[in-house]
Amino acid sequence: MGDHSRLLPRQRSSKRSFIDTVKITVRRIRIRSSNDEEEDSGLGFWDSSVSPEEEEVFLQVLGMELGVALGVPSVQELAKSLKEVPTRYLRPEFELDEVSKDESVQVPVIDMGKLVGGRDDEEDELAKLHEACRDWGFFQVINHGVAEEVILKMKADVQEFFSLPLEEKMEYARLPDDIQGYSPSQVVTGGRKLDWSDFLYIFTQPRDGRNMRFWPRVPSSFRETLNQYSTELEKLNTALLSFMARNLGLEPEKLLSLFEGGRQGVRTNYYPPCKQADKVIGSTPHSDVAGLTLLTQVNEVQGLQIKRNGKWIPIDPIQGAFIVNVGNFVEIMSNGEYKSVEHRAVVNPEKERLSIATFNNPNSNAVIGPLPDILGKDGKKQAPKYKSMSFQEYMAERLREKKKKYYA
Numbered sequence: 001m002g003d004h005s006r007l008l009p010r011q012r013s014s015k016r017s018f019i020d021t022v023k024i025t026v027r028r029i030r031i032r033s034s035n036d037e038e039e040d041s042g043l044g045f046w047d048s049s050v051s052p053e054e055e056e057v058f059l060q061v062l063g064m065e066l067g068v069a070l071g072v073p074s075v076q077e078l079a080k081s082l083k084e085v086p087t088r089y090l091r092p093e094f095e096l097d098e099v100s101k102d103e104s105v106q107v108p109v110i111d112m113g114k115l116v117g118g119r120d121d122e123e124d125e126l127a128k129l130h131e132a133c134r135d136w137g138f139f140q141v142i143n144h145g146v147a148e149e150v151i152l153k154m155k156a157d158v159q160e161f162f163s164l165p166l167e168e169k170m171e172y173a174r175l176p177d178d179i180q181g182y183s184p185s186q187v188v189t190g191g192r193k194l195d196w197s198d199f200l201y202i203f204t205q206p207r208d209g210r211n212m213r214f215w216p217r218v219p220s221s222f223r224e225t226l227n228q229y230s231t232e233l234e235k236l237n238t239a240l241l242s243f244m245a246r247n248l249g250l251e252p253e254k255l256l257s258l259f260e261g262g263r264q265g266v267r268t269n270y271y272p273p274c275k276q277a278d279k280v281i282g283s284t285p286h287s288d289v290a291g292l293t294l295l296t297q298v299n300e301v302q303g304l305q306i307k308r309n310g311k312w313i314p315i316d317p318i319q320g321a322f323i324v325n326v327g328n329f330v331e332i333m334s335n336g337e338y339k340s341v342e343h344r345a346v347v348n349p350e351k352e353r354l355s356i357a358t359f360n361n362p363n364s365n366a367v368i369g370p371l372p373d374i375l376g377k378d379g380k381k382q383a384p385k386y387k388s389m390s391f392q393e394y395m396a397e398r399l400r401e402k403k404k405k406y407y408a
């Protein structure tokens with residue numbers, strides 16, 4: 001730990017008194033940020049000579065003061081009180097990334113109404129779905145059968161949850177050994193850069209895998225809304241997988257049996273506005289450890305971008321549609337025929353953004369590897385492009401990779 005004298009009202013010798021001192025500083029910041037006159041004076045609350053290490057200590061203590069688990073402040077709270085973005089959120093590595101300006105380039109739109117009714121255009125729509133999974137890894141689905149009121153209710157409850165005071169959200173805080181709960185976006189150790197977002201992540205299916213400790217009681221309808229939403233999305237996931245199985249030349253039951261009883265997780269993301277939006281990232285580029293992800297954007301603020309031919313393509317969500325992407329499990333099972341594509345979320349300079357991502361996974365008995373029926377398709381013998389392993393081995397491997405990448 002360095003010399004914090006530039007950061008703090010006065011120098012302290014022990015850790016305890018340092019923390020107390022930071023608490024006093026935090027209170028001052030709060031007073032300052034509620035005082036317009038001082039806001040206008042342009043005073044930052046630390047000067048530019050403060051090192052990233054000192055800043056990290058400060059942020060961690062600020063997080064503790066604000067009551068946030070795991071030592072990372074809620075970005076929502078930070079965004080309210082900070083005038084400058086702390087170094088740990090600055091992501092110069094993304095500043096030069098090319099973002100497509102061509103608004104006509106959009107992911108395919110699949111009309112599920114054409115796939116379920118035994119219609120003449122069924123085969124064409126199936127072919128379109130196949131192409132979307134193969135060439136884009138992403139599509140939007142319309143006429144999906146999920147009742148509009150269920151989606152609207154879910155969006156309203158999520159918005160209400162994130163607008164609660166921090167203390168109330170903290171009742172559902174993530175615990176050190178669980179990935180569920182309300183959390184600023186990452187557990188922080190080492191020098192990892194942070195995303196400009198908070199989230200609430202909950203395992204929703206199967207029902208007997210739920211931990212109600214993380215299910216918000218406020219708004220009072222949230223639990224029932226989430227139950228309905230997750231049940232509807234489980235059905236939609238099953239329907240989409242069965243169309244994909246047909247397109248891949250598989251017996252739908254063979255693919256579906258791998259996902260039956262698999263874990264579904266719903267992650268609601270909150271991206272506060274950021275004046276330096278081009279310098280932060282809401283969600284670091286990643287592909288999903290999931291079978292399929294179904295995403296809905298809660299408000300009208302755009303932010304999702306997908307990587308295609310070296311450029312980021314902003315996705316323009318269709319009202320009422322779900323944005324679907326192929327996850328790593330489906331890519332592996334299809335031996336790479338379907339693509340799990342890298343994506344990210346950017347932040348708006350003026351407005352908050354919220355999204356709800358539902359991740360649908362294979363069950364824990366599934367072998368994660370190219371499916372034998374795919375390798376032997378059309379009487380040909382395809383070489384497997386991926387190793388086969390148990391679900392547990394796969395997850396352990398991902399965890400090891402993540403630790404190496406972020407927490408080394």
Ligand SMILES: O=C(O)CCC(=O)C(=O)O
Binds near residue numbers: 269
């Ligand atoms: O907010 C979004 O649009 C993307 C969210 C996402 O990629 C995720 O939650 O994994």
